[in-house]
Amino acid sequence: MKLVKKDFTKDGAGWLKLIPEVPEDMWHAYNLIAAGDTLTTTTTRKVKSESSTGSVDTKKVRTNLTLKIIEVDFDTSVGVMRVSGRNIKENRFVKLGAHHTLELELHRQFMVEKECWDTVDLDRISQACDPAQCADLAAVVLQEGLARICLITSSMTLTKATIEVSIPRKRQGLGSQFEKARLRFFDQVYEAISREIDFAVVQCVLLASPGFTKDEFFEHFQKRAVQAEDKALLASKNKFVLVSVSSGHKDAIREVLADPAVAARLADTKAAREVRAISDFYKMLDDDPDRAYYGYNHVARANEAQAIKTLMVTDSLFRAADIPTRRRYIALVEAAQDNGATIRIFSALHVSGERLAALSGIAALLRYPMPEIADVDDGEDSSDDEVDGARGGRAGGGAGAEAARGGGPDAAAAD
Numbered sequence: 001m002k003l004v005k006k007d008f009t010k011d012g013a014g015w016l017k018l019i020p021e022v023p024e025d026m027w028h029a030y031n032l033i034a035a036g037d038t039l040t041t042t043t044t045r046k047v048k049s050e051s052s053t054g055s056v057d058t059k060k061v062r063t064n065l066t067l068k069i070i071e072v073d074f075d076t077s078v079g080v081m082r083v084s085g086r087n088i089k090e091n092r093f094v095k096l097g098a099h100h101t102l103e104l105e106l107h108r109q110f111m112v113e114k115e116c117w118d119t120v121d122l123d124r125i126s127q128a129c130d131p132a133q134c135a136d137l138a139a140v141v142l143q144e145g146l147a148r149i150c151l152i153t154s155s156m157t158l159t160k161a162t163i164e165v166s167i168p169r170k171r172q173g174l175g176s177q178f179e180k181a182r183l184r185f186f187d188q189v190y191e192a193i194s195r196e197i198d199f200a201v202v203q204c205v206l207l208a209s210p211g212f213t214k215d216e217f218f219e220h221f222q223k224r225a226v227q228a229e230d231k232a233l234l235a236s237k238n239k240f241v242l243v244s245v246s247s248g249h250k251d252a253i254r255e256v257l258a259d260p261a262v263a264a265r266l267a268d269t270k271a272a273r274e275v276r277a278i279s280d281f282y283k284m285l286d287d288d289p290d291r292a293y294y295g296y297n298h299v300a301r302a303n304e305a306q307a308i309k310t311l312m313v314t315d316s317l318f319r320a321a322d323i324p325t326r327r328r329y330i331a332l333v334e335a336a337q338d339n340g341a342t343i344r345i346f347s348a349l350h351v352s353g354e355r356l357a358a359l360s361g362i363a364a365l366l367r368y369p370m371p372e373i374a375d376v377d378d379g380e381d382s383s384d385d386e387v388d389g390a391r392g393g394r395a396g397g398g399a400g401a402e403a404a405r406g407g408g409p410d411a412a413a414a415d
Contacts, residue, residue: 028128143248290369
């Protein structure tokens, strides 16, 4: 997503202009735009005109519309986002107050105005406009004298650095020149990795090359990290997966990702972490139910005691049409974050998010048991089957929680 311009402050009113560039941006837009916001963009409209002879002609015209949003819809099957609302600015082709539904288009600018830009909005903009923040997979593809450092998201591969060094052929009498040039090449690749890859975000680095170049570079990489006393890089060496490919060009990344042997090592991505987090919650219901709570009131009470270790929330709660409801969940997330909790925001379209939504959409793992919270009346609406199962797990352990889980391993596969 390209951020064109913005004029707002946190928790204040204002606007921003964005251009969606890839299909994934439509999902970000869906989570950003809500009922009550104002949207301005260009759209097509059928216009009828009558000639002096009485004949009626219908044609499509492109016009600029400003809508007060009533409803937002996202079609997951085709990745299309539709916005419905009423026109609030005079327009040659659309009457003031007329209802209109439009689709956001790739590569076409839109402007969103809100009365309040909250923390969740700012995080969503940051993720959408800086894909590196959500790219938890990286790839280093190299061959003699050529290397590319890439970050991989669910919809794109971003080339962050390209390193090219002329390396002479290893011939008798020129061995020292070859080794010096190769060492210079490896050093530049090392520096690019340390500069472009954030190991706090990236969970796996695919190191791929033909032959033994990858192995020789990885040995050099570890030596350089020891010499530089770079603890972050040394601590991340287990994140590297060495893979053989046919070439050192960018296209080799597809070859790597298609390798079934690599797939198992890519489990520590965002979707997989969400699956593990919700599975950990249900396991806690079995093992120590006084440290696992769901529903707004239960979770809010735990947060008051600064007891939350991990807070899990579905993104659908931040799209609530009722503004006070949306704001109370945002306030709870901000407070838990201030208290040191790890925040996991689940996509409502993933299986893990669906399971969390069945438990009111919010749940927490606690640092220590708080049995007194169980007596609080939560009053949250949830799926009866799932909630009854979870409550059974709290009261009596294994059977109830197992019923609530609904087949954990399949969830990971579905995500």
